[in-house]
Amino acid sequence: MNEFALIRQHFAKAIVNDDVALGIGDDCALLIPPSGKHLAVSMDTLVAGTHFPEGMAAKHIATRALATALSDLAAMGAEALWFTLALTLPKADEPWVGEFCESLLHFADTHNCALVGGDITRGPLTVSVQVHGAVTPNTALKRSGAKPDDIIYVTGSLGDGAAALAVLQQKFTVRRSSQDYLQQRFYRPTPRLQEGQLLVGTASAAIDISDGLLADLGHICDASGAGALVNVNRLPMSEHWRSSVSLDKALDWAVSGGDDYELCFTVPREKINTVEEWIRQGRLKATAIGKITANAGIFMVNNGKTLEFDVEGYKHFD
Amino acid sequence: MNEFALIRQHFAKAIVNDDVALGIGDDCALLIPPSGKHLAVSMDTLVAGTHFPEGMAAKHIATRALATALSDLAAMGAEALWFTLALTLPKADEPWVGEFCESLLHFADTHNCALVGGDITRGPLTVSVQVHGAVTPNTALKRSGAKPDDIIYVTGSLGDGAAALAVLQQKFTVRRSSQDYLQQRFYRPTPRLQEGQLLVGTASAAIDISDGLLADLGHICDASGAGALVNVNRLPMSEHWRSSVSLDKALDWAVSGGDDYELCFTVPREKINTVEEWIRQGRLKATAIGKITANAGIFMVNNGKTLEFDVEGYKHFD
Known part of the structure; x- marks a missing residue:
């Protein structure tokens, strides 16, 4: 044919x-x-x-x-x-x-x-x-709008993309129902279109997480001339895989894994109540994970201790 | 990097x-x-x-x-x-x-x-x-607008794409200046943007010739529910290569060769004078090569004799 x-x-x-x-x-x-x-x-x-x-x-x-x-x-x-x-x-x-x-x-x-x-x-x-x-003209969520002290949120959960890839590559095993969940997250990730449209006029910056939180939040910080402080205890991770791996592995997947296709967005302090109300109402599934800082660089902290990561995320030519 | x-x-x-x-x-x-x-x-x-x-x-x-x-x-x-x-x-x-x-x-x-x-x-x-x-809404040149008795034109010259490929593949040799001409036609074909815009309101149908005249004129005929009669003596071919090959080879390249990126367009009889005037003025380089017919099928004729061609042109999966 x-x-x-x-x-x-x-x-x-x-x-x-x-x-x-x-x-x-x-x-x-x-x-x-x-x-x-x-x-x-x-x-x-x-x-x-x-x-x-x-x-x-x-x-x-x-x-x-x-x-x-x-x-x-x-x-x-x-x-x-x-x-x-x-x-x-x-x-x-x-x-x-x-x-x-x-x-x-x-x-x-x-x-x-x-x-x-x-x-x-x-x-x-x-x-x-x-x-x-x-x-609508002049309302799009750009990477460049984040300001110091804005709160950083992510939709959904992080690390599913990396966990799913590990399962597909037979490097990691989960129970059947979790396998189905992870396959869906890899084969058919849900683009957060409704969430993005809801955030217009409220979020100061946004990006989708394709290369990993660290890399993509890094793009927001670079474009906005700012830095970020992230509390890794706040990172939302799915129970479909979280309890089956060590904390180190879990954080690695959530921070550098990529392929999650969740949104990372920032919200000015005066608009946090709006976002939190949406979360309470169930209109938005999102979690506050940290804040934008005036100083450049992204710091991931756990109980006051700064953690080290491969800060590059996934880059095609590295 | x-x-x-x-x-x-x-x-x-x-x-x-x-x-x-x-x-x-x-x-x-x-x-x-x-x-x-x-x-x-x-x-x-x-x-x-x-x-x-x-x-x-x-x-x-x-x-x-x-x-x-x-x-x-x-x-x-x-x-x-x-x-x-x-x-x-x-x-x-x-x-x-x-x-x-x-x-x-x-x-x-x-x-x-x-x-x-x-x-x-x-x-x-x-x-x-x-x-x-x-x-402008409702003015675009579609494939589907050709009517029986419309005159078929092509811009520029046909067969250059095939001749150029033969030169690049070292299957065919021309003199240096012709080699430069053909390389330009292959590496940097001129999209006929000005010609296309000029023809809005005058041409009844148009297509660009990427798969060969026969295949692409065939698309106009299929979309318009019509056929075509083409006089191969009228096909414009460049002297950079025409005299270096047999008539059979020349017609094969001009009709089925593809990669010419010229426009093939049709013009109702009442608008031919406009097009011919543009051609005389040098605003449009185009040649009338035949006419649209009510009966389906494309017939290529030479001095009253119907010619046989591989009517498929270039199709990627054949």
Whole structure:
């Protein structure tokens, strides 16, 4: 089967929303940007063997690729609109494409994000997703807005990405129900889109945690010209794996593991009550873990003792 | 050097236009869509060994990747605005990235298209470019607008892409000046953006020729529910290579070769005078090559004799 037939058969099923004037099948898609909004765009690439294990099921590659891209929209407080897909495949494996596509379009629908175009090529398995979202001008959550004394929060729990990878690589064993939890967190992390949009106007800075808390909080600090003090006793970790590893291992995964796709955000003191109220109401699952400091550098403390970490997180070329 | 340092050093040089509220360096770029316009978006992937020869210079890969993506905007009659880049590299080769980036940003600047974001990953050499353009609502040149009796035109000349590839693969020899011409056509094809924008309101359908005239005119015919009759004596071919090959080879390259990145467009009879006037004035370099027919199928004729071709053009998975 050739690429055109593949595209027609599978990707043409994509839902076309009212804001899509022309979808898949021409030289370009034609999109109707929401009036009075700015566009937020981000592109993420997953390479087999680098960003996910070789042989991972097509349906999981699809959800992971879109989830990690949508996570960048979440980090800006943007609403998801559309995405495009560049899919490079070693061969025209029709069942593989069918499974990939069904999973991708279902996940996209869950997040109100329409597939509007892309490219399918032959080569080593690589998936690039570009997401497009909308934000009200001058309200997007940037990395650069944190100020000294702002409180640092993270959504959800940290370390799941690293724990899940260890399970997938058979370096770590958990009970069956925890295995299911961790697989979901790896294959289908939930982009924190609602949380990001809720935080617009309240958070002073935000980033999604893809490279690890230390690295990503570091990006906030660098962009904001500040530092941070984190109390590691406060780091939220899931009981699905926490009690099965040493404290050192747990902190390593939570701080440097990456692949959590939670949001790390900062809140000025005068707006903390708002965030805490959301947390009490169950509208936001988030935990205060520390504060922004005027001095550069990130310090992780445990009962007053400063801890040492590999501060680099995961960097592709190191 | 890690990916962050690479990005900072090279890609941060990208020019930020007034319509970019936030450029490279955060989770998303923030873009200000032009008021009252629709967005045209397209994504193109080039894989080493599939879409360009292994070992092609970084500067040439850069221009070819952006040119082929911009060609899709040209085919819709869109004005170029922004692009993003997903670059997958086998290793963090700093001089390679420097050369790639300088060439890319220079070419982008030539076409008023701003680099606003992307992703750099480790893996087999792959370049994905997503371009964003603007069109006035309901004026974009689609594939589906051709009507029987419309005249078919192509811009520039056909077959250069195939001739150039033959030269690069050392299967074909031309004199030095022609070699320079063909290398430019392969490494740095000119996206016909001005031509596409000129044709808005006049052409009834358009496509860019990436897979070969037969395949791409076939897309217009399929989308328009029509056929085509092409007089191969009219096909524009460059003297840089035409006289060095047989007529059969020349027609094969011009009809099925692909990689020309010229526009194929159709014009209703009542608007031909406009197009012919532009051609006389030198505002448009284009040649009438045939007409749209009510019956499906594309017929290539030479002095009344119907010719046989491999009608597939280049398809990645065949």
